[in-house]
Amino acid sequence: MIVLRQPRRETGPQPIPELLHRALFKGVSLLPPGGQAVVLRRYFDWWHRSPDPWRLQTDAYEQRKYATTLQVLPDRPYRRILDVGCAEGAFTHLIAAEYPEAQVTGVDISERALNRARARPGPPLLSFTRADLIAYGQPGEFDLVVCAETLYYLGRDDRLRLASARLVELVRPGGLLLLVHPWPEADRLYTYLGDPMTRVLHHVDEDAHRPFSVTVFQSQPGPDAAAQP
Template identity: 60%
Template structure:
């Protein structure tokens, strides 16, 4: 098992905690992780930059007015969305205030809000929602089902939800949306990177 896969599996064990404790642990972890800027090298990694481009290339070509980046970290992809969709309202949410402070410091454009995806509050609905490399932090089984429904509910009827996760693990992470009667998978692309394959999966909210 790779170090990345072990890391993701360990976070799955947080499902054993109460939802309140789960959120508390994640907030502390991500604030600690962001003690230094860009800890995942999202701004410079060729792998990450290719993943961003691949993601955008597989989003349905439609007009979008409100776009959400769920789990935005320091806003690298969020600011890219603002450049790709200059007429849209762009919102990034994350559990780490330290990450959000750096996202805001990158310049004007997107709006950044502290939110827990298990209970995102009243941030409204969007006609395009992205969630990348995030679901494996949010638990297993019933906790994953709950978060999947929360994400679905952030999508306006007729809108698009885009999930980007490691492949083939994405099949497990996305399974509750696959079985959801008000979502329909409309596209899926698997990028067969020899070391870190991932999928870009698009769902329509009915």
């Protein structure tokens, strides 16, 4: 496994707003999965009443994460790419431009966000679909599944377990799961990925004002792996 680190700095405890944010979504995850999806859809539609509410397309920190993610992503052919929790498609458009021959799909729970993602010009193989991660079903079809800054919205451990199982199912045998989340919180969020995935790369940027990790897991190759192009 490859482990990369930026220069170390003291990270300290999470700030109070982050802790309150996590507590809110733990409460929402007490609902059944369908009810949780309804609340999250309304929550994110409300946030996206104005364009790019978290400045994902312009903020220097976000651009640093995107550049780092693309830099450490293993160089291999990707025919089908899925970006889970894509919001208005800031990173989805970047990775589609990086791999113009790949069929790239962005998935998010907010239709308002997706309408803005669709309005931006992009490669012909780029598309966007509204779906909840836990209910989304195209198992084993993607060479690369990306999930960034999304898992902590799922709340409690049982819901993280369901989301992790879904992410694993979406990756084809031998494919990659790319996760980008705050560090060291990411270590807890990835607890439930389990044996079907092997961690092959772990990059930690501790020098950012909000430290983050870029982690790549590989699915176990299938019996016909040698026949894969």
